Amino acid sequence: MTTPVLRVQDLHVHYRTAAGPVKAVNGVSFDLAPGERLGLVGESGSGKTTMALALMRMLEQPARIEGGRVLLDGVDLLALSEEQMRRIRFDRLSMVPQGAMNSLNPVMRIRDQMIEIFNAHGRHPDKAERRERIGHLLERVGLKRDVADRYPHELSGGMKQRVCIAMAIALRPQVIIADEPTSALDVVVQRQVMETLGAVQKDLNAAVILVGHDMGLMAQFADRIGVMYAGRLVELAPVRQIFSAPQHPYTQMLIASIPSLEEKRLFKGIPGVAPSLLNPPSGCPFHPRCPAAFAPCPTINPALEETDAGRWVACHLHSEAVLHDSRA
Amino acid sequence: MATIQTALPRQTARRAFRLRKVNPLLASGMVILLALILFAVGGGLLIDHSYAEVGAFLPRQTPNAERVLGTDSQGRDVLAVLILSTPNTLMIGLVAGIAGIATGTILGLLSGFFGGWVDTVIRTITDVFITIPGIAILIVIATNIRNIDVAVMALIVASLAWRFPARAIRAQTLSLRERGYIQIARLNGVGGLELVVREVLPNLLPYIAASFVSTVSQSILATIGLEALGLGPQNEYTLGMMIYWAQFYGAILRGMWWWWTPPIVVIVLIFVGLLLTSAGLDEFVNTRLRKVK
Amino acid sequence: MSFQYLVRRTGTFLLVIVLAVSVNFLIPRLIPGDPIEDRLTQLSATSSGGASIDIAATAAAYRERFGLDKSLVEQYLNYWWDILHLDFGYSLANYPETVGASISAALPWTLGLVGTSTLIAFVIGSLLGGLLAWPRVPRALRGFIPLLMVISAIPYFLLGIILIYVLVIVARAFPAGGAYTFGSTLRFDLNGIADVLRHATLPAASIILAGIGSWALSMRGMMISVLGEDFIKLAHAKGLKQRRIFLWYGMRNSLLPQLTSLALVLGYVVSGSILVEVIFSYPGIGYKLYQAIQSKDYFVVQGIVLILVVSIGFALYVMDLIYPLIDPRIRYQQA
Numbered sequence: 001m002t003t004p005v006l007r008v009q010d011l012h013v014h015y016r017t018a019a020g021p022v023k024a025v026n027g028v029s030f031d032l033a034p035g036e037r038l039g040l041v042g043e044s045g046s047g048k049t050t051m052a053l054a055l056m057r058m059l060e061q062p063a064r065i066e067g068g069r070v071l072l073d074g075v076d077l078l079a080l081s082e083e084q085m086r087r088i089r090f091d092r093l094s095m096v097p098q099g100a101m102n103s104l105n106p107v108m109r110i111r112d113q114m115i116e117i118f119n120a121h122g123r124h125p126d127k128a129e130r131r132e133r134i135g136h137l138l139e140r141v142g143l144k145r146d147v148a149d150r151y152p153h154e155l156s157g158g159m160k161q162r163v164c165i166a167m168a169i170a171l172r173p174q175v176i177i178a179d180e181p182t183s184a185l186d187v188v189v190q191r192q193v194m195e196t197l198g199a200v201q202k203d204l205n206a207a208v209i210l211v212g213h214d215m216g217l218m219a220q221f222a223d224r225i226g227v228m229y230a231g232r233l234v235e236l237a238p239v240r241q242i243f244s245a246p247q248h249p250y251t252q253m254l255i256a257s258i259p260s261l262e263e264k265r266l267f268k269g270i271p272g273v274a275p276s277l278l279n280p281p282s283g284c285p286f287h288p289r290c291p292a293a294f295a296p297c298p299t300i301n302p303a304l305e306e307t308d309a310g311r312w313v314a315c316h317l318h319s320e321a322v323l324h325d326s327r328a
Numbered sequence: 329m330a331t332i333q334t335a336l337p338r339q340t341a342r343r344a345f346r347l348r349k350v351n352p353l354l355a356s357g358m359v360i361l362l363a364l365i366l367f368a369v370g371g372g373l374l375i376d377h378s379y380a381e382v383g384a385f386l387p388r389q390t391p392n393a394e395r396v397l398g399t400d401s402q403g404r405d406v407l408a409v410l411i412l413s414t415p416n417t418l419m420i421g422l423v424a425g426i427a428g429i430a431t432g433t434i435l436g437l438l439s440g441f442f443g444g445w446v447d448t449v450i451r452t453i454t455d456v457f458i459t460i461p462g463i464a465i466l467i468v469i470a471t472n473i474r475n476i477d478v479a480v481m482a483l484i485v486a487s488l489a490w491r492f493p494a495r496a497i498r499a500q501t502l503s504l505r506e507r508g509y510i511q512i513a514r515l516n517g518v519g520g521l522e523l524v525v526r527e528v529l530p531n532l533l534p535y536i537a538a539s540f541v542s543t544v545s546q547s548i549l550a551t552i553g554l555e556a557l558g559l560g561p562q563n564e565y566t567l568g569m570m571i572y573w574a575q576f577y578g579a580i581l582r583g584m585w586w587w588w589t590p591p592i593v594v595i596v597l598i599f600v601g602l603l604l605t606s607a608g609l610d611e612f613v614n615t616r617l618r619k620v621k
Numbered sequence: 622m623s624f625q626y627l628v629r630r631t632g633t634f635l636l637v638i639v640l641a642v643s644v645n646f647l648i649p650r651l652i653p654g655d656p657i658e659d660r661l662t663q664l665s666a667t668s669s670g671g672a673s674i675d676i677a678a679t680a681a682a683y684r685e686r687f688g689l690d691k692s693l694v695e696q697y698l699n700y701w702w703d704i705l706h707l708d709f710g711y712s713l714a715n716y717p718e719t720v721g722a723s724i725s726a727a728l729p730w731t732l733g734l735v736g737t738s739t740l741i742a743f744v745i746g747s748l749l750g751g752l753l754a755w756p757r758v759p760r761a762l763r764g765f766i767p768l769l770m771v772i773s774a775i776p777y778f779l780l781g782i783i784l785i786y787v788l789v790i791v792a793r794a795f796p797a798g799g800a801y802t803f804g805s806t807l808r809f810d811l812n813g814i815a816d817v818l819r820h821a822t823l824p825a826a827s828i829i830l831a832g833i834g835s836w837a838l839s840m841r842g843m844m845i846s847v848l849g850e851d852f853i854k855l856a857h858a859k860g861l862k863q864r865r866i867f868l869w870y871g872m873r874n875s876l877l878p879q880l881t882s883l884a885l886v887l888g889y890v891v892s893g894s895i896l897v898e899v900i901f902s903y904p905g906i907g908y909k910l911y912q913a914i915q916s917k918d919y920f921v922v923q924g925i926v927l928i929l930v931v932s933i934g935f936a937l938y939v940m941d942l943i944y945p946l947i948d949p950r951i952r953y954q955q956a
Contacts, residue, residue: 058857061756089860097858099851106852106950107873116869120861151949167859456636459934463892464926465644471914471922472648549776553892556778557899557911571782575900580782581797583790592779599774607770 004031005174005207006055006093011068013047013054013231022277024050024063026231029304032175035205037198039222039239041213041254045274047231048211049098052179055209056095057085072175091121094173096181096197100161104152110138110163111148117170137166140203141196158189162196169200176201179211194221215258219243224310227251230275230285233304236312247313249292284316292317354608360601364414364594371411379408380565391586398586401577410590413565416478418598420551420566423482425544428489432543433536435490436497441505441524447498454494462488463553470559477561484554485547492546493539500535504528534613541606548598567591627942634938641930645923646700650693709924714916720924723909728928730800731905734821735894738828745829746836747879751872753837754844757863766841773834777893781827781900788823795823798902824901828894839882843875850874877948880940887933 013025024047032038040048053059055070057077070077072093077085097103105113114134117123124130135145141162152160161181168176178197182190198221201208210221218225218239225242227235227250235248246252272289275281281288287297296302296316304314378384387403389395397406439450469484470476476484504510505528513527554560555568556575574580574588691699703710709720752758753766772780789797796802801816847853848871856866895907902908906925913921 056858058854086860086862089858091860095855095858097851097855102851103855104852105856105870105874107877107948108869116861116865117859120859120865153950164855167855452633452636455633456640459633459637459937460641460930461888461891461933463888463895464641464929467910467914467922468644468648468926471917471919549889550892552776553778553896556896557914559914571779575782580785580900581790583786585786588782592782595779596771596775599776600771603770603774 002033005034005073006032007069007071008032008055009069009071011051011054011070012066013050013059014064014066016062016064017278019278021066023231023280024277025054026280027068028228028231028233029068030226030233030236032207032209034174034207035201037201037208037210037221037223039218039225040209040211040228041215041218041225042228043213043274045277046228047277048228049179050231051228052095052177052209052211055177056089056093087121090117090168090173091171092173093175093177094168094171096161096164096168096176096178098179098181098183100157100164100181100184103164104160106152108151109148110150110152110155113163114148114167114170117167121171123171133170137170138163140169140200141166142192156189157185158193161185161189161193165193165197165200169204169206172204173206175207175209177209177211180213181210182217183212190217197221215254227254230280231277232285232314233312234286234314236304238310241311247307247311247318248286248315249290249317250286284314351608351612353604353611357601357604357606357608360597361605364597364601365418368411368414368418371407372415375405375408375411377408377412379405380412384408388584397590398584400573400584400587401579402573406587406590409565409570410567410594413567413570413591414594416561416564417548417551417567417595420478420482420485421544421548421598423479424485424489424547424551425540427482427486428543428547429493429536429540431486431490432493432539433497433532435494436499437501437524437528437532439494440498440501441528450494451498454491454498457488457491458495462491462550466550466554467557467559470554475562476559478564478566481551481554481561481566485550488550489543489547493536493543496535496539497532500532501528504531534609538606538609538613541602541609545599545602545606548595548602552595567595626945630938630941634934637934638931641927641934642701642704643697645927646697649919704927709927710920712913712918712921714913714918714921720920723921724906724924724928727904727906727909730903731894731898731907734824734898734903734905735828735890738825738894739832739890741825742829742832743836743883746833747840747872747876749833750837750840750842751844751867751875754841754848755867755871756848766838769834769837771834772830773838775831776896777827777831778896778900780831781824781897784823784827785900796820798900800904820903824897824903827897827900828890831893832890835886836879840875840879843879844871847871847874877944877950880944883940887937891929891933 008031009029011025011028012023014021014023016022026047028047028051030038040051042048050059050063053063054065055077057065059065065078068078072088077088077093080088104110111134114137115130118125118130118133124133134148138145138147143159143162143166147155147159147163152163155163164181176197181197182193185193194217197208210218212218222239225235225237225239226233227242227248229250235242235246235251237247242251243255246255275285275288281298283296283298283300284290284293284302287293290297294316300316302314302316302319304312305319306312307318382402382404385395385399385403385405387399387401389399391398395405395407397410399405400409435450435454439447439454465488466484469487473480473484510523510527513523551560551566552568552571555566556571558572558576560566560569560572568591570591571588574584574591579587707721709724712718712720712723715723749765749769753763785797788794796819798820800820801813802820853866853870856870861870895910897903898905898907899911906928910922910925912918913925
C-alpha cells in the first residue's frame with residue numbers, strides 16, 4: 001500500500017457549552033491514500049462537518065480540538081503555528097465549501113478573488129501568467145474565461161460552485177475537502193458539478209474527502225466510504241462492499257433506507273432519535289436504536305477493528321474478542 | 329429577518345412581555361428611568377415650588393448646605409428648577425412617543441398589509457418626511473407658535489415622531505404577511521381589518537415596544553434641541569430650557585458649572601436609561617426569534 | 622441602474638423640495654394673528670439702538686413679500702417664483718442685507734466644520750466598530766462598548782458644553798468660541814490657518830466624539846452579521862491573511878450598507894451640529910439660525926430651513942444614485 005497522504009489519528013473535537021462538553025468528534029482515525037476519493041456519510045449532527053473543519057483547523061469558538069493528530073505528508077497540522085497553517089490552507093489542503101450560494105465575496109470580481117489566492121501564497125507574481133492561469137482554471141471547470149470579470153451575483157448557483165472548485169484547485173493541493181458541495185443545487189446541476197470535481201481531481205491526482213448524507217451521490221463518486229455516527233467512525237470500507245455487504249447495523253439501515261439506487265437518491269431517516277452528544281448513551285452510542293443489540297452493547301463501546309483486508313467496523317457483532325467472551 | 333419562516337404563534341408574542349429571565353440591559357435601563365421618575369415626583373412633593381421662581385434667593389450662589397445645587401443668575405434654586413423640569417421633559421417625550429408610535433403603527437400596518445396604491449402613497453410620504461431634517465420643520469413650526477406650553481410642545485414634536493415607526497412597522501408587517509398562519513387565516517376567509525387586528529397586530533407588539541422606546545428617545549432629543557435654541561415652553565420648566573438659559577446668561581463661560589451640570593446629568597441619564605431599555609428589548613425580541621428558528 | 626428607480630428617486634427628491642417650500646409658505650399663514658404687525662412691534666420694542674431697523678422699508682419689504690392683498694394661490698405661486706430665483710427676501714435684523722447673502726457668509730464655516738468632522742467620525746467609528754466585532758481583537762477593547770453606548774446617548778451639544786468647561790474654562794487650552802481670533806482678519810497664511818484650526822478643534826471634537834459612538838455601534842452590528850457569512854469561511858480556507866479578510870471581506874461588505882444608514886442619521890447630525898455651533902458661537906448656519914430665532918428674523922429662519930432641507934435632500938439623492946454604482950449587489954438587483 002502506498003504511503004497515505006493524510007493520516008487522522010484519534011481526533012477529538014469538543015464544543016464547550018455551559019452544560020458541559022459536546023463531543024462532536026470522538027476519537028476518529030483513518031488514512032487517506034494519494035488520489036483516493038473518500039466519502040464520509042452520516043446524519044446531520046454526526047460530526048462530519050465538524051471534522052472537515054477540524055482538518056482545516058477552521059473551527060470557531062466554542063469548538064476546540066481536544067486531542068489527536070492530523071498528519072499531512074507526515075507533518076502534524078495540529079502542531080503548526082497559525083501562520084504556518086495559513087500557508088498550508090488551499091496550497092496543500094483545500095476545500096470546496098458547503099454554501100455555494102454565499103461562498104463568494106459579493107463585492108469582488110471573480111478574478112480578484114482568485115488573484116488573492118495566488119498573492120496569499122506568493123505564487124504567480126507575473127500578471128500575464130496569472131491571467132493565463134485563471135483563464136485556464138475556469139476552462140478546466142467548464143466555465144468561460146470571461147466569468148473572471150463577473151461579480152458573484154451575476155452567476156448561477158452551479159457556476160458559483162464551479163468557481164469554488166476552480167479556486168480549490170488553483171494551487172494544485174494534495175487533498176481537497178468537499179463539504180456537501182452540492183447541497184444547495186438542483187439535481188441536474190449537482191451531477192454536473194460532481195463530474196467536474198471528479199475530473200479535476202483525477203487530473204491533479206489529489207485525494208478528496210467528500211462529506212455528505214446523500215448515499216446515491218457517494219456511491220457514484222467515492223472509492224471508499226466512512227460512516228459516522230455520534231462523532232465516531234463506525235464503518236470504513238471500499239464503496240462496493242459497503243453497498244453489497246454492509247457490516248455495521250447502522251450502515252445496513254442506511255443502505256436499506258434508500259429505496260432504489262437508480263431511481264431515488266434521497267436519504268430517508270432511520271427510526272429513533274439521533275443521540276445527544278452532550279450525554280451520549282453508555283457503551284455503543286447506537287445501541288438504543290440498534291435492532292441487533294445484545295449483552296455487551298449497552299456497556300462496552302466497540303473499537304474500530306479491521307475485519308477483512310481494508311474493511312473496518314466498530315461493532316460487537318463483528319468483534320473477535322467480544323464474540324469469544326459471549327460464547328464462553 | 330428574512331430567514332425566519334417558522335410561524336410565530338400568538339402565544340409567543342404574548343410571552344414576550346412575561347419576563348422569564350430578567351434581561352440585565354432591560355432591567356438596568358428600567359431602574360434608571362424609574363429612579364428619575366421617583367426623583368421628579370418625590371422631589372416635586374417635597375420642595376417648595378416658589379424656590380424655582382426668579383429672585384427667590386440671592387443669585388449666583390455656589391452649591392452650599394441650604395441651596396444644594398446653588399442658584400442661577402436669576403436667583404432660582406437650581407435643584408428646584410431641576411425637579412420641576414424633569415417630569416415636564418419626560419412627559420413631552422412620552423406623549424410625543426405615544427402619538428408618534430400610534431400614528432406610525434397605523435400607517436405602517438395599512439401600508440404593509442394592504443399594499444397597492446395605499447402602500448405607494450404612505451411609503452412615498454414616509455420617505456419624503458424621513459429625508460427632511462426634522463429639526464428644520466420643527467423650528468418653522470415652533471417659531472410661529474406663540475405661548476408654547478408642555479402640551480403644545482409635545483404636539484409639535486409628535487408631528488414628526490411617526491416617521492421611523494411607520495417605516496419599521498411596515499417592514500415587519502410585510503414579512504409577517506407572508507408567514508404561513510396569516511396565509512391560512514386568510515384562506516379561511518378572515519378578512520382585512522379583522523385579520524390585521526387579531527393576527528398581525530399581536531405579533532407586532534414586541535417590535536412596537538422596541539420602536540416605542542426609540543421614538544420616545546428621539547422625541548426627547550428633539551424637544552431638548554428645540555428648547556436649547558430657545559423654542560421651548562416659556563412659562564414652564566424643562567431641561568432643555570435650563571440649558572438655554574444657562575447658555576443665554578453665559579453660565580458656561582462664567583464657570584457656573586452647578587447651573588448646567590445637573591440638567592446635563594439628568595438628560596444623559598434619561599438617554600442612557602432609554603438606550604439600555606431599547607437594547608434590552610431588542611435583545612429580548614431577537615433571542616426569542618432565535619429560539620423559534 | 623434602472624430607469625424606474627431613477628424616476629422614483631427623483632420624484633421623492635422633488636417632493637421633498639415641494640414639501641419644504643410649502644411648509645415654509647403655509648405655516649406662517651395657518652397660525653392666527655398678523656405676523657407683520659407682531660414682529661415689527663416686537664422688533665421696535667426690543668431693538669435698543671444697537672441695530673437700528675428701518676421699519677418703513679422693512680414693512681414695505683414685508684408687504685411686498687407676503688402680498689397679503691392677493692389670493693392665497695397667487696401668493697403661493699409668487700413665493701415659488703422668488704424661491705426659484707434664489708430670492709429669499711431681506712434680513713429683518715440686518716436690513717438691507719439679503720437672506721441669501723447672510724446665508725452664504727455662514728455656509729462655508731458649517732460645511733467645513735460639520736462636513737469634515739462627520740467624515741472623521743464616520744471613518745474612525747466604522748473602523749472601531751469593525752474591530753470590536755472581529756474575534757481576534759483583544760478582549761480589553763471590548764470594554765469600550767458600554768462607554769461607546771453612553772457617549773452615543775449624549776446629544777452633541779451637551780458634549781460640547783462639557784468640553785468647553787474642561788478644556789476652556791479649567792485647562793485654558795482652547796479659545797472659547799468663534800471661528801478665528803476675535804478682531805483679527807482672516808488670512809490664508811500659516812498662522813491664520815492654525816488659528817482657524819484651533820478654533821475648530823473643540824466643536825469638531827464634540828461632533829466627532831458623539832458621532833463615533835453611534836457609528837461604531839451600528840458598524841459592529843453590521844460586521845457581526847457579515848462575519849457569519851459563508852464567504853468569510855471560504856476566505857479563511859483560502860489561506861488569506863487576517864488583515865485581508867478583515868478589510869476586503871468584513872469591512873467592505875459592512876461599510877456599504879452603513880452608507881445607506883448615513884441617510885437616517887444625517888438629519889440627526891445636522892440638528893446636532895446646529896446646537897454645537899450655538900454653544901461655540903461658531904459663525905456657521907446653525908449659529909446664524911439661533912441668532913435669527915433670537916431676533917425673530919423670520920425670513921432668515923425660513924431661508925436657512927429651506928437651505929437645510931434642500932441640501933440634505935440633495936445629498937441623500939446623490940448618495941442613493943451613486944450607491945448602486947459602488948455596490949455590485951444593488952447594481953445587480955436593479956438591472
